[in-house]
Amino acid sequence: MGNASSTLTQYDIEEVQEHCNHLFSQQEIVSLYKRFCQLDRNAKGFISADEFLSVPEFAMNPLSQRLLKMVDGLNFKDFVAFLSAFSVKASVPQKVELIFKVYDSDGNGKVTFNDILGVLQDLSGSFMSEDQREEVLSQVLQETGYKRDSTLLLDDFIKILGKPGLKMEVEVPVD
Known part of the structure; x- marks a missing residue:
């Protein structure tokens, strides 16, 4: 192997x-x-x-x-x-853990406003201004009970994203 x-x-x-x-x-x-x-x-x-x-x-x-x-x-x-x-068999917390690791780019087990802003920058590119990204992110955090200076842990991500129905699946073709 x-x-x-x-x-x-x-x-x-x-x-x-x-x-x-x-x-x-x-x-x-x-x-x-x-x-x-x-x-x-x-x-x-x-x-x-x-x-x-x-x-x-x-x-x-x-x-x-x-x-x-x-x-x-x-x-x-x-x-x-x-x-x-x-995998379709993976639990929602397993899927959320991978998402968390994408946001936690320095691997310190914490996600800050700037970490999320960085992902939003990668996803939106030039379609959104820095001010628009910050405004959207501040609003989303506020709606989920967090503030701009909050530090999110994996449990926070699971609480926010861990709703049933999270779709993140790839089918593995079997010969």
């Missing part, structure tokens, strides 16, 4: 399933491994930022630079664990 040219054994598959809390079937893990091997062009056993950026959908994502911090250098097990938040 450490070498992208090797094949997965039953033990490897079960180990990866355990690592991702059984959110993917054995067939899905085999399919993900094939995709991982395609991305790992140099068969190093991990995927670099450049290899991730070779996926057009990833490269075009306005949050790709933030996501790259999370995925650069992932081995196969961690690649599957990262993708598990997108």
Whole structure:
């Protein structure tokens, strides 16, 4: 499993399933491994930022630079664990935890007004002015019971976003 040219054994598959809390079937893990091997062009056993950026959908994502911090250098097990938040079987708190990590760009476990503003900047680009972004964000925080100087933790994100019906899913094609 450490070498992208090797094949997965039953033990490897079960180990990866355990690592991702059984959110993917054995067939899905085999399919993900094939995709991982395609991305790992140099068969190093991990995927670099450049290899991730070779996926057009990833490269075009306005949050790709933030996501790259999370995925650069992932081995196969961690690649599957990262993708598990997108599984239809993943819980809402698991999905929200990934969203939280996107906002928490410095990895300190806290999200500030400026952290959220940075994501909003990435998403809106030149379509909104800095003043408009700040106004919208201040209003959204106020409506959810927070202030501009509030520091949000993962539990706060779960409280705000953790409503049933959060859609954040990717279907894994099975050969």
